[in-house]
Amino acid sequence: MKKSFICSNCGRPVSFSAPGTHHRNHCPYCLSSVHVDNFPGDRKSSCGGKMYVLGKVLKPDGEEMLIHKCEKCGITKKNRIAGDDSFKLVEGLAVLDETALGL
Ligand SMILES: [Zn+2]
Numbered sequence: 001m002k003k004s005f006i007c008s009n010c011g012r013p014v015s016f017s018a019p020g021t022h023h024r025n026h027c028p029y030c031l032s033s034v035h036v037d038n039f040p041g042d043r044k045s046s047c048g049g050k051m052y053v054l055g056k057v058l059k060p061d062g063e064e065m066l067i068h069k070c071e072k073c074g075i076t077k078k079n080r081i082a083g084d085d086s087f088k089l090v091e092g093l094a095v096l097d098e099t100a101l102g103l
């Protein structure tokens with residue numbers, strides 16, 4: 001089992017284990033992701049497109065979730081923020097309207 005991967009966007013090594021989430025699915029340094037899951041953690045998608053961060057949404061309990069969009073197939077996905085994600089980047093993201101995104 002691989003313990004880390006190289007981010008396809010910024011090229012930095014990223015550990016699979018992340019505080020606050022069971023499924024590391026994005027890079028904590030640049031917040032980019034790759035479309036590999038149909039459902040979180042299943043690694044069943046054959047798309048493989050690069051997913052970039054559109055912004056974030058706020059859950060009713062105040063938790064922030066990242067919104068990723070796939071460059072290749074256009075799908076948008078909600079992702080939990082990991083404990084070691086770049087706080088500066090997350091802070092600077094636009095807050096999106098979840099209902100307008102159709103999530
Ligand atoms: Zn990265």
Ligand SMILES: [Zn+2]
Pocket residue numbers: 035047048049070071072073074075
């Ligand atoms: Zn895709």
